[in-house]
Amino acid sequence: MSARKLAVQLLNRTEQEQSYSNLLLDSALSQSQLDERDKRLCASLYYGVIERRITLDAVLSHYSKQPLRKLDSTVWNILRLGIYQLLYCDQIPSRAAVNESVKLTRSCRKASASGFVNAVLRGFLRDDCKIPYPKDPKAAMAVEYAVPQWLLEKLVNAYGMDTTKAFLADALQPAPRFIRQNPAACTCAELEQALGDAIRPTNLTGAYELHAGDIRKLPEFRKGWFYVQDLSSQICALALGAASGETVLDLCAAPGGKTCTIAAGMEQTGCVHAFDLAEHRVKLIQDNVKRLGLRNVQAAQGDATRFQEAYAGADCVLCDVPCSGIGVLRHKPEVKEKSPEALAELPALQLAILENGARYVKAGGILQYSTCTILKEENEGVAEAFLQAHPEFEPVPVYPALGGVLEQPMATILPEMFGSDGFFVAKFRKKG
Numbered sequence: 380m381s382a383r384k385l386a387v388q389l390l391n392r393t394e395q396e397q398s399y400s401n402l403l404l405d406s407a408l409s410q411s412q413l414d415e416r417d418k419r420l421c422a423s424l425y426y427g428v429i430e431r432r433i434t435l436d437a438v439l440s441h442y443s444k445q446p447l448r449k450l451d452s453t454v455w456n457i458l459r460l461g462i463y464q465l466l467y468c469d470q471i472p473s474r475a476a477v478n479e480s481v482k483l484t485r486s487c488r489k490a491s492a493s494g495f496v497n498a499v500l501r502g503f504l505r506d507d508c509k510i511p512y513p514k515d516p517k518a519a520m521a522v523e524y525a526v527p528q529w530l531l532e533k534l535v536n537a538y539g540m541d542t543t544k545a546f547l548a549d550a551l552q553p554a555p556r557f558i559r560q561n562p563a564a565c566t567c568a569e570l571e572q573a574l575g576d577a578i579r580p581t582n583l584t585g586a587y588e589l590h591a592g593d594i595r596k597l598p599e600f601r602k603g604w605f606y607v608q609d610l611s612s613q614i615c616a617l618a619l620g621a622a623s624g625e626t627v628l629d630l631c632a633a634p635g636g637k638t639c640t641i642a643a644g645m646e647q648t649g650c651v652h653a654f655d656l657a658e659h660r661v662k663l664i665q666d667n668v669k670r671l672g673l674r675n676v677q678a679a680q681g682d683a684t685r686f687q688e689a690y691a692g693a694d695c696v697l698c699d700v701p702c703s704g705i706g707v708l709r710h711k712p713e714v715k716e717k718s719p720e721a722l723a724e725l726p727a728l729q730l731a732i733l734e735n736g737a738r739y740v741k742a743g744g745i746l747q748y749s750t751c752t753i754l755k756e757e758n759e760g761v762a763e764a765f766l767q768a769h770p771e772f773e774p775v776p777v778y779p780a781l782g783g784v785l786e787q788p789m790a791t792i793l794p795e796m797f798g799s800d801g802f803f804v805a806k807f808r809k810k811g
């Protein structure tokens with residue numbers, strides 16, 4: 380099977396199964412016979428079409444004589460792939476993009492649509508591949524940055540035009556990758572010596588930007604010397620400030636990234652109790668803890684909205700709640716496809732988790748709330764509602780040592796600050 384055909388199959392499955400693009404792609408590529416070059420082509424076409432879907436469909440609805448919703452889904456994805464190559468793949472000649480799309484239509488057993496695919500792509504090519512932007516400025520901006528208009532409006536209302544543009548432009552670029560040194564396995568000096576130019580230190584001790592291909596091939600990865608974790612997540616885990624010997628609850632913990640950073644910072648003492656609602660995801664926490672050789676983590680299934688008396692009196696509680704994921708658009712572009720109605724249900728669940736988390740905190744202890752979204756209703760909206768109902772908690776600065784927004788008790792981290800994902804952290808102390 381060709382790289383393009385696999386990309387179309389994956390696009391069909393992404394729509395049908397509503398699965399995460401990275402998981403679907405990883406599993407398909409590991410089972411495929413494609414060589415490395417074709418795997419890279421498949422990945423870039425697949426991600427690219429998901430990322431630019433809104434722009435591609437704006438082009439298609441202009442050039443297709445049939446309404447898009449009436450198109451067969453395979454034909455529709457072949458067309459998106461064709462337009463994507465014409466617009467964004469400089470290394471693929473236009474003629475090849477059209478011819479390959481027509482061939483693909485036949486090999487996907489949609490031969491009767493091959494003339495139609497050819498006509499649409501050639502029509503766009505004849506017009507020098509100019510994107511037909513709508514006249515309305517907001518609608519045009521939504522097409523330019525490939526975001527739904529409801530999301531664009533929310534972001535502009537919350538952050539203004541310039542910050543929104545910077546955020547959305549960044550979401551269409553490859554994201555920098557960050558790793559965290561595992562103090563249970565090596566020192567920073569040993570890691571720097573071993574990885575050399577492949578890593579660059581950041582302002583956060585133990586955090587590095589990674590410039591290497593497949594990290595799974597690095598022996599230091601297999602030895603558990605480091606793990607991949609976005610800088611925002613590292614900041615969130617360290618901001619909790621868990622000290623050696625303390626008891627920490629991480630209520631929404633899978634796959635366990637923050638659990639590991641918290642536990643590693645506690646020098647193998649105390650205990651991080653890590654829970655997740657999804658039983659099968661608890662195994663992911665356990666696998667990560669094992670690979671890193673951490674001995675101070677207990678992972679179990681648990682519902683963060685339900686109180687378990689046995690864990691009351693914790694020093695620190697982290698509620699890293701399920702959210703819309705708008706801050707990580709550049710890793711999971713499919714989050715743009717979620718409906719605003721589905722997202723509207725999140726703040727109630729997030730507040731319920733935070734309120735339950737509060738019940739575990741000892742007097743003087745820390746409660747921290749975090750999301751990987753930048754939508755205000757899931758962030759400040761929830762944190763402020765919590766504070767209003769819980770005068771026994773006071774807001775405290777998130778991570779004053781890092782300065783900037785992190786000196787505030789509610790901090791929105793934007794990619795323009797550290798190059799990391801969009802993220803939100805709010806920190807509270809229980810009075811007493």
Ligand SMILES: C[S@@+](CC[C@H](N)C(=O)[O-])C[C@H]1O[C@@H](n2cnc3c(N)ncnc32)[C@H](O)[C@@H]1O
Pocket residue numbers: 612630631632633634635636637638654655656657660681682683684699700701702
């Ligand atoms: C943002 S992710 C957590 C990421 C994790 N803290 C990390 O750093 O690797 C949110 C997690 O919350 C879990 N979740 C959703 N609802 C939950 C609930 N009611 N109780 C516990 N976990 C829940 C999801 O299964 C998901 O793994």
